[in-house]
Amino acid sequence: MEDKHMLMIPGPTPVPEKVLISLGKHPIGHRSGDFSKIIAEINQNLKWLHQTRNEVLSLNVSGTGAMEAGMINFLSPGDRVLVGVNGKFGDRWAQICEVFGLQTERITSDWGTPLDPEEIRTKLEADTNKEIKAVVITHSETSAGVLNDLETINRHVKAHGEALIIVDAVTSLGAYNLPIDDWGLDVVASGSQKGYMIPPGMGFISVSEKAWQAYETSKFPRFYMDLGKYKKANAKDSSPFTPPINLMFGLQTALQMMQREGLENIFARHGRLTQATRAAAKALGLGLLAPDNAASTAVTAIQSDDAEAIRATMRQKYDIALAGGQDHLKGKIFRIGHLGFVSDRDILMTISCLEATLTELNYDFESKSGVKAAAAALV
Ligand SMILES: Cc1ncc(COP(=O)(O)O)c(C=O)c1O
Structure with a gap:
């Protein structure tokens, strides 16, 4: 019908009527004082949703773009990375790492079977020279409906001391408790068309202090995806490029609804x-x-x-x-x-x-x- x-x-995912109405408003200038106030409110509420005091950056990309940004801003060509692969998206992150010339090691499980944290612990413990620079984990592997044990895997990453933990939280953020600061997650990426209750078009990425330190020495070329630009703009309740203004009207409303719930x-x-x-x-x-x-x-x-x-x-x-x-x-x-x-x-x-x-x-x-x-x- x-x-x-x-x-x-x-x-x-479905979009609430209140959000649809917000999306339909006239755009306003993204450098205006009124829009600046909206950015400030959104940024504060994104921190609430992410359970973090870290910077949460908003990009005009889909979830994959947020993940790619999460890799190329904190790593350098030739870095060794472990990537958990037990479905379509873990495999995608391994492919991105390979395309960018990272030394990529896949930790695999069958689709439908969670990643084995012990396998990751063994690899990390054997790395006494601290060559592993990041562990990349898909928290909720959408292709198989599996939730990986991020809390345990992250504990092993913390014990390693050097590696960053980079998380695809595209279908876990807003659907499962993900206390970013309590767990000390470094880079957490997500996308608007999932738990955020708004249409596709925005990617979000939370970045820890440790990850910002890694940013200082990261050697990948980048321009639009340079997260330093987004951090600088965030500090002024602004955006480095033209943001998706109407999606952000919707996001403002959706985050308010989430806070009420x-x-x-x-x-x-x-x-x-x-x-x-x-x-x-x-x-x-x-x-x-x-x-x-x-x-x-x-x-x-x-x-x-x-x-x-x-x-x-x-x-x-x-x-x-x-x-x-x-x-x-x-x-x-x-x-x-x-x-x-x-x-x-x-x-x-x-x-x-x-x-x-x-x-x-x-x-x-x-x-x-x-x-x-x-x-x-x-x-
Ligand atoms: C777990 C997971 N990661 C990444 C993506 C990719 O997101 P996008 O299609 O927004 O690039 C999806 C999309 O379904 C996903 O479910």
Whole structure:
């Protein structure tokens, strides 16, 4: 039905009406005093969301751009880096490191299996000459619905002493507790179309003192992506280049909404939606790619050889968009996003439409068992 599209994918995520209205305002001059006030408010609220006193920089890029900036501003050609790879995005960060001529070592796990912190600890402990300059970790690996144990991995990085920890928090920021200062994370990148509840187009990056020290000796050429420029502009409630003014109107509103909900409630909601989705899949006899103790709170990957038929029916009959599998998992899984502006009702609606879809595809399960299991997990 026209205008009835329901996004249940892990980004772009649904956008609240209040934010849509903010996006539709007339642009104002980005060097005006009025816009400066908006930047100041956004920057303060970004620090709140990131649980940090560090600088949080806003760039007109997608999440990948924020990650690339996070690497080329703090490292130099030939530096040795460890990259955790257990899905599409970890693999992408390894590719970026290789393109930029970093000595890249992949620490791998199968898609659906969390990275093994012990493997990373062993590598770091063996590096007595302190050659490893960074460990790059995808916190929530969206392609497989896996949450990597960043807290433990980061402890090993801290014990090493030299290496920076560079984190892809693209689908964990705003969906899972990520206390950047408490854990001492150096570089944390994210993107607007995920937990921020606004459309694509902005990337965010928080930078620790230790990372700024590394910036001083980093030798990669950069201009637009030179984070020093963004830091300088931030200090004056400004931006080095023309910012995405209307997206920032939306961001201002979204951050205010998030503050009203409160961080703990936001994390609890994402946890609840995850539990409900997983309980429903199990009740319907469907397999889950990620184990219970390493489940992303942004997206659940559900196994089915009919994944594409399920997605097609959900989209055509019920106007619900689900994500498919990527690379070798195409046709083997479908993914339900529960990230950002998603409520209990959205999950119950999705699960009941999934039941109707499975019935149409002649799946055998106890009627309403998915909805019942989801509802029970939502109390
Ligand atoms: C974990 C993760 N990292 C990085 C990205 C890339 O972000 P973008 O498409 O905004 O460049 C995504 C996008 O889905 C993601 O889920």
